[in-house]
Amino acid sequence: MNQLDFDGLLTFWQQRSGDILDMAFQHIAVVAVALMxxxxxxxxxxxLVWDRPVPRSAVIASAGVALTIPSLALLAILVPAFxxxxxxxLIALVLYSLLPIVRNTVVGLRAVPPxxxxxAKGMGMNPLGVLVGVQLPxxxxxxxxxxxxxxxxxxxxxxxxxxxxxxxxxxxxxxGLASLGSKNALNLALTGTIGIVILALIVDAIFVFIARYTxxxxxxx
Amino acid sequence: MKRFTTPIVVVxxxxxxxxWLSSLTLDSIEQRTLNVxxxxxxxxxxxxxxxxxxxxxxxxxxxxxxxxxxxRSRLVRATVLGIAxxxxxxxxxxxxxxxxxxxQTGYSTALVALVIYSFLPVLSNTMTGLQQVDExxxxxAKGMGMTPNQVLxxxxxxxAAPVILAGLRTSIVFSVGAATxxxxxxxxxxxxxxxxxxxxxxxxxxxxxxxxVACIALSLDWIAGVAEDLLRPRGI
Amino acid sequence: xxxxxxxAILQIARNTSGAQIVLDQVTxxxxxxxxxxxxxxxxxxxxxxxxxxxxxSGCGKTTTMKMxxxxxxxxxxxxxxxxRDVLSLDPxxxxxxxxxxxxxxxxxxxxxxxxxxxxVPKLLGWTKSRINARVDELLETVKLDPTKxxxxxxxxxSGGQQQRVGVARALAADPPVMLMxxxxxxxxxxxRESLQAEFLRLQESLGKTIIFVTHDFDEAVxxxxxxxxxxxxxxxxQFDTPANILAAPANDYVSSFIGHxxxxxxxxxxxxxxxxxxxxxxxxxxxxxVSIADSxxxxxxxxxxxxxxxxxxxxxxxxxxxxxxxxxxxxxLGADIPDVQGAGLVxxxxxxx
Ligand SMILES: Nc1ncnc2c1ncn2[C@@H]1O[C@H](COP(=O)(O)OP(=O)(O)O)[C@@H](O)[C@H]1O
Ligand SMILES: [Mg+2]
Numbered sequence: 001m002n003q004l005d006f007d008g009l010l011t012f013w014q015q016r017s018g019d020i021l022d023m024a025f026q027h028i029a030v031v032a033v034a035l036m037x038x039x040x041x042x043x044x045x046x047x048l049v050w051d052r053p054v055p056r057s058a059v060i061a062s063a064g065v066a067l068t069i070p071s072l073a074l075l076a077i078l079v080p081a082f083x084x085x086x087x088x089x090l091i092a093l094v095l096y097s098l099l100p101i102v103r104n105t106v107v108g109l110r111a112v113p114p115x116x117x118x119x120a121k122g123m124g125m126n127p128l129g130v131l132v133g134v135q136l137p138x139x140x141x142x143x144x145x146x147x148x149x150x151x152x153x154x155x156x157x158x159x160x161x162x163x164x165x166x167x168x169x170x171x172x173x174x175x176g177l178a179s180l181g182s183k184n185a186l187n188l189a190l191t192g193t194i195g196i197v198i199l200a201l202i203v204d205a206i207f208v209f210i211a212r213y214t215x216x217x218x219x220x221x
Numbered sequence: 222m223k224r225f226t227t228p229i230v231v232v233x234x235x236x237x238x239x240x241w242l243s244s245l246t247l248d249s250i251e252q253r254t255l256n257v258x259x260x261x262x263x264x265x266x267x268x269x270x271x272x273x274x275x276x277x278x279x280x281x282x283x284x285x286x287x288x289x290x291x292x293r294s295r296l297v298r299a300t301v302l303g304i305a306x307x308x309x310x311x312x313x314x315x316x317x318x319x320x321x322x323x324x325q326t327g328y329s330t331a332l333v334a335l336v337i338y339s340f341l342p343v344l345s346n347t348m349t350g351l352q353q354v355d356e357x358x359x360x361x362a363k364g365m366g367m368t369p370n371q372v373l374x375x376x377x378x379x380x381a382a383p384v385i386l387a388g389l390r391t392s393i394v395f396s397v398g399a400a401t402x403x404x405x406x407x408x409x410x411x412x413x414x415x416x417x418x419x420x421x422x423x424x425x426x427x428x429x430x431x432x433x434v435a436c437i438a439l440s441l442d443w444i445a446g447v448a449e450d451l452l453r454p455r456g457i
Numbered sequence: 458x459x460x461x462x463x464x465a466i467l468q469i470a471r472n473t474s475g476a477q478i479v480l481d482q483v484t485x486x487x488x489x490x491x492x493x494x495x496x497x498x499x500x501x502x503x504x505x506x507x508x509x510x511x512x513x514s515g516c517g518k519t520t521t522m523k524m525x526x527x528x529x530x531x532x533x534x535x536x537x538x539x540x541r542d543v544l545s546l547d548p549x550x551x552x553x554x555x556x557x558x559x560x561x562x563x564x565x566x567x568x569x570x571x572x573x574x575x576x577v578p579k580l581l582g583w584t585k586s587r588i589n590a591r592v593d594e595l596l597e598t599v600k601l602d603p604t605k606x607x608x609x610x611x612x613x614x615s616g617g618q619q620q621r622v623g624v625a626r627a628l629a630a631d632p633p634v635m636l637m638x639x640x641x642x643x644x645x646x647x648x649r650e651s652l653q654a655e656f657l658r659l660q661e662s663l664g665k666t667i668i669f670v671t672h673d674f675d676e677a678v679x680x681x682x683x684x685x686x687x688x689x690x691x692x693x694x695q696f697d698t699p700a701n702i703l704a705a706p707a708n709d710y711v712s713s714f715i716g717h718x719x720x721x722x723x724x725x726x727x728x729x730x731x732x733x734x735x736x737x738x739x740x741x742x743x744x745x746x747v748s749i750a751d752s753x754x755x756x757x758x759x760x761x762x763x764x765x766x767x768x769x770x771x772x773x774x775x776x777x778x779x780x781x782x783x784x785x786x787x788x789x790l791g792a793d794i795p796d797v798q799g800a801g802l803v804x805x806x807x808x809x810x
């Protein structure tokens with residue numbers, strides 16, 4: 001049994017503030033890199049398949065399978081081939097991010113009213129022009145929502161990646177487990193967990209902000 | 222045809238795993254874990270934890286969701302949803318390990334942590350499902366002389382059922398995954414194989430555990446999907 | 458055995474062809490609102506009467522109506538059905554004997570059409586065979602083939618068909634009272650007209666006491682036995698038959714609500730047979746004829762559409778019995794105006810501009 005000692009926790013934070021911030025930064029970094037890769041792949045694949053029913057459902061089903069596989073299992077399967085650390089972590093996070101991003105890209109591109117597409121075509125735009133110039137901007141708010149969901153997902157998953165030596169605040173959680181019984185165990189695990197919750201909330205707020213300022217004024221509710 | 226893709230894939234993957242394992246010569250450490258008795262026992266633990274979690278979540282989260290949609294107090298609703306949303310952002314591994322530190326290691330802790338972690342999808346889907354019942358439908362039911370309980374049981378819950386079931390399905394997938402982490406606090410399950418395989422550098426053990434967990438997750442998700450289709454009221 | 462309120466409800470329920478509804482000094486003030494939505498509303502609907510509440514959006518029609526089945530509880534005043542105070546009855550029991558149709562229809566999406574109609578009979582504990590027979594009967598009544606529609610789900614029906622089911626469902630337990638809140642408001646004009654016509658025919662045989670809310674004055678004229686023209690806080694500006702309201706609006710508010718063309722609107726109410734028909738020879742034989750079942754409004758429409766100076770009027774057996782012209786139609790109105798305040802009509806059209 002371990003009691004929460006609030007003063008002890010504050011002292012702990014003071015003493016290790018540099019390291020904690022460093023871990024938080026690494027956590028965000030790995031999530032951000034994974035999201036960028038996933039957006040490139042996810043939006044790209046979404047643009048390729050959005051109006052082809054068979055590849056579309058195949059892609060979405062496979063992305064769904066990836067998301068169903070438990071994170072510890074996925075990370076473990078990657079270790080024999082890719083070793084420990086950043087690489088398996090990034091691959092797993094990208095795989096988990098794909099479903100929300102691809103699905104929302106497809107939904108967003110398909111949600112553009114046929115009348116809009118027709119008038120764009122009528123003005124002489126070619127299909128690629130319509131896709132990039134009209135559909136993508138109109139689908140952007142929906143795609144962004146997908147990225148936001150993916151961000152929440154990967155911030156939590158990155159915690160487990162610490163078990164395969166992935167970067168970030170998850171390391172504090174596992175250090176807490178490793179020192180089970182010692183007086184710092186609770187401080188370590190609590191720091192990791194609370195840190196991740198705070199990161200998740202901050203990132204979510206950032207996405208609300210991005211959505212406001214990157215959505216065309218005409219599309220805002 | 223589409224419906225049977227998942228079971229076919231699962232069977233194929235398990236087949237390939239079996240052929241691969243039988244082509245290996247196992248050392249004594251690997252033999253200790255890669256045998257039928259050990260694997261069946263871990264699988265049983267894993268499924269037991271998952272199913273117990275899902276049953277508890279269903280029994281606790283659905284009534285909570287119903288009660289929350291019924292309360293007039295905005296404060297209560299906002300508080301519970303606020304806590305639930307923070308819960309959503311809390312990593313499963315954090316919940317499990319914190320609870321182990323604060324309380325004890327073992328099965329009961331894992332069960333409690335898993336229930337906490339898988340609670341939100343069912344809670345929020347119950348509330349969403351009930352809230353999206355058309356106001357005209359609810360008013361007709363009342364206007365026809367149904368008591369509040371009859372409106373709930375005969376109209377609102379059946380109409381919300383698909384959304385609630387979708388929440389349960391998500392929560393089952395969550396708990397299969399979280400049950401893997403139960404190994405960290407000595408609550409058994411297939412996570413044991415993954416962690417042993419990693420720490421002892423025995424990749425066949427690690428791969429077997431991971432593939433089995435993935436197959437269980439896919440199968441349970443598939444079964445839940447089929448159940449969802451069968452239980453969905455026609456007409457919706 | 459029975460609680461006294463049970464027997465009170467049973468007595469109301471037994472009176473399946475129309476009960477008397479009395480609203481006495483009824484007021485409703487919503488919480489946190491500075492003014493009442495309904496203030497001191499008093500009205501008596503006689504058994505079998507079809508009463509229209511008409512008025513602009515937000516004037517309190519719905520609130521007034523919903524107090525009768527206690528979906529909304531009055532702040533003060535009393536409401537009696539066949540002399541029994543509804544506020545003393547169990548609201549759920551009461552509602553099982555009051556038909557209720559709303560604009561959103563509110564069919565239960567997870568139940569078949571038959572199950573939707575069977576809801577109240579089931580609540581009342583009818584036997585299976587009685588319920589099945591009743592469902593078929595009602596579907597026939599609202600012109601939906603039971604073999605085709607019983608087992609469909611609401612989403613498989615068009616809007617007009619759904620609204621018919623809504624009416625059938627409200628009639629299921631043969632209630633003495635029906636409350637209808639803009640039931641045809643969401644349908645297209647053509648569907649609405651046919652629903653209105655069928656509804657009139659239905660009411661002729663059923664003779665329920667009906668409170669029917671609408672914001673469409675033409676609908677009120679077409680359907681109502683009496684019309685209550687309501688203004689802010691559900692104040693009754695005029696409560697009379699459609700003919701009397703059209704002929705003599707009580708004040709400027711009512712006139713402006715009638716709008717342009719009061720004379721034309723009145724034609725809806727007058728059968729062709731009221732006109733003095735001309736000789737058969739006046740009209741050339743043609744595809745367009747007027748039936749004696751039509752109103753003068755229909756006759757006028759036909760004249761304008763065909764462009765002919767006169768049209769043949771035929772009886773039920775399609776035998777010509779006379780002819781009609783625009784002059785003969787206006788003669789009917791002219792004959793009508795002097796005996797009910799010609800001045801009122803003039804000021805009515807004046808205020809409408
Ligand atoms: N639940 C409510 N709470 C507060 N005010 C309401 C409520 N329902 C209706 N009102 C107000 O009462 C007035 C009458 O509304 P209603 O009876 O719906 O009018 P109508 O049916 O004639 O359009 C309106 O001003 C409306 O805003
Ligand atoms: Mg209204």
